[in-house]
Amino acid sequence: MKCAAHPNVETNLACGKCGISICPKCLVQTPVGARCRDCARVKRLPTYQITPLQYLKAAGLGLVLAIAIGIAWAWLRDLIPLFAASLLLSIALAAGAGYAIGEVISRSVNRKRGTALQVIAGVGVALSYVVSNVGFSGDALTFFTYISLYDILVLAVGIVVAVVRLR
Secondary structure: OEOOOOOOOEOOEEOOOOOOEEOOOOOEEEOOEEEOOOOOOOOOOHHHOOOHHHHHHHHHHHHHHHHHHHHHHHHHHHHOHHHOOOHHHHHHHHHHHHHHHHHHHHHHOOOOOOHHHHHHHHHHHHHHHHHHHHOOOOOHHHHHHOOOHHHHHHHHHHHHHHHHHOO
8 A cells, every 4th residue: 555645655554534545754643543634633622722802801801800809808908907917818818819810711711721811810819919918008119028928828829729710
């Protein structure tokens, strides 16, 4: 048997879909076996096909939501005096913020998933945490200068929850 694309090459291989003879140069390995180049057009799942407009929508919504959640977080910190000292409450609120941001981003792009959406959600959680700590006082320089292990732990929990929500 001769290869359909390379008539000089002897082969015993055939496409698993259309049955055309193929040589090792023409072979494309797919999850269901050897295929010719025409039959092997492997596409990404529709869940991971995201248009630039959907990215823009997710980023815009993530930004607005991150600022809103950051303001609410700061308001809760001022409302509950023990909040600043309570690591468990901070972690719970960070997880809630991560879940909310991840869920809203997911719904805004019709439940699509992907690495770029995970990055958008993670940045949204980080932005909400910065807004909650800096607020409108303008103390951004002192916040970034004195960031602690406590802040990193709370932020990491929120980011992980948001990223897992979009995995």
